Amino acid sequence: MTGSQDLALYVHWPFCVSKCPYCDFNSHVRATIDQAAWRDALLADLAHEAALLPGRRLTSVFFGGGTPSLMPPATVAAVLDAAVAAWPPAEGLEVTLEANPSSVEAARFADLARVGVNRVSLGLQSLDDAALRFLGRAHGAHEGLEALDVAQTAFPRVSFDLIYALPGQPIEAWNTELARALSFGTEHLSLYQLTIEPGTRFATEAAAGRLVIPDGDSAADLFEVTRGATAAAGLQAYETSNHARPDAESRHNLTYWRYRDYAGIGPGAHGRRGRLATVRRKKPENWLDAVTRNGHGIEREDRLDPRSRAVEALLMGLRLTEGVDLDRIASLANGDAPIDFRAVALLERQGLLIREGPRLRTTEVGALLLDGILEAVVRPDAVAA
Template sequence: MTAPEDLALYVHWPFCVSKCPYCDFNSHVRAEVDQAAWRDALLADLRHEVALLPGRRLRSVFFGGGTPSLMPPATVAAVLDAAVAAWTPAGDLEVTLEANPSSVEAARFADLARVGVNRVSLGMQSLDDDALRFLGRAHDAREGLAALDVAQRVFPRVSFDLIYALPGQAMRAWKAELARALAFGTEHLSLYQLTIEPGTRFATEAAAGRIVIPDGDTAADLFELTRAMTAAAGLPAYETSNHARPGAESRHNLAYWRYRDYAGIGPGAHGRRGRLATTRRRKPENWLTAVSRNGHGIEREDPLDPHTRAVEALLMGLRLTEGIDLDRIARLAGGEAPVDSRAVALLERQGLLARNGAHLRVTDAGALLLDGILGAVVRAQTAVAV
């Protein structure tokens, strides 16, 4: 008997206490939230996906946002129970919830663990109070560390995020902060360089010259330091910005990067349902109205042609340290993999790519230039055999 195909479920909770100036995620501040209405709507949106994805094995569930630690544990439980009842849960089902490290949200951690959350991802962002104020965070370093302590006592698996390459951040300061972060002993760290995203308050500040992020050489030095320190501590990079002990990688995020199917419910959630890309309505009120009217919050369902699927798998997979299987990419393409072999050969000679038969990966040196490498290796659709 063939085993059911693995599936990941993403649940988007769009609400935050405040909007951070660097954030371009689908997050919204609302004075009041009708919790019962939101629970019912999420369950309806989930039922729609269940009907279209029958007989799957549920490998991971990820509650993202926004700030899903603001969700009532009863809502988390209702969604989890419905998902597990509809699909076949993996024996080691990973259930992740993103949380802000505030004392109010930490008070809910035990209840969230009781309803099935077994992995938490804390948005610490910094261990320095000045940096936290600059980033517009509502917590200070002491409150964040207290929440981390609670999380480590309550959840079997803990990760937290830090943002570096801040304006004026010296190498020695980041080295000290990262060393402190590694000393807490979590199994996973997500370490992101600050980027100025269009439409954010930081974009306005940067355009006016009031924010200047480190130049390319400085950012590269910080990136290399980060990789060296995490590897030495036993948490090597397994993706561009994610570091974990072997075996502690985020299974949910690996589903994205390995280009597996995933269902996405809630405002603005994306999904991949075989050869179809799904997109939910972004604005919370519009999504609620759509669910009430249609039984789901879908705004678009876009067919994915073989070339597009192959390119998406290529671009996502090369973010991973493990790299990609070009034979699988070719199968997705329905013929030849959309890879520029001359560009690959040149990048190999430069030490930026490594190829072994059908296996292709970006080297440590190449990770510094990932965006340029991705742009170079993808071959135009007109050159793909059909």
């Protein structure tokens, strides 16, 4: 089976114990959840996608959220069983589940591993109690590290997240925290700079002047420290914020960044079926009602014209250290790559981009300025196409 027939599956579980002040994900707090109804609805939503995507090979499944570690293991098992029944799994199928590092959720790790989860992404976010309180996290640093220890025992593959560039965070403090994080021997780290997202409580605080994150120069210094420390520890950056040992990259996320097909089920989930972009209803109750009425939770299916697909592939692919294949970008655009090659040449002379045959990628310095590079290299007429 060719790579073009490969498919990833994203499953969104929208519920959390509490809403973090920096989070703009589709997450919701509910006093009660009808677990049987949710399991049945996820299976119906999956069956709808399976009927539209026959003959594919399943390469990865990702349970995201929200907090999918709050899902009953029986629900996870039912979704996985349905997925591999619908699509033959690739050898070494990657099954990732995002988890909060609380003792309650860590107690489920062994059961989740037994039903087929083989990779966990743990939302530690910080190793410092004061920072965790600032970030609105429900766990403390000690509880988080205990959960990491349980995860590394239960699952063959483990990743965890940290957030840096916090208000007033000295570079020395982040260097120390990062060194400690790297000492745990985890194969994959996702290291994100704090950003102020519209609609979050932090956005309200920032607008009122009560919250100020590091300026561009300070953030760049922290980024360089991060790249240097992870590379020295053998976890090379393979994407803007993601670092892994060789062959430990997130195969599922690489599907997004390499612009391959994926099915998305659950509230607010996005998907790509060839030239169609799918979007599920966002509010949990609306999604559940839609599945009951229609057999799926789809709100929109948008047909993507060739240039739109090429622009998406370019914007996603330049996040990767490996960069993008310009021939593929041109092919997606029916031969007319939506790239301003004069801007590319200028950025090459400035040491921000490297073009090697058909591949285009950012340099280490260019990775610091990715947003500006993306804006520069896309032809203006391509955005409106």
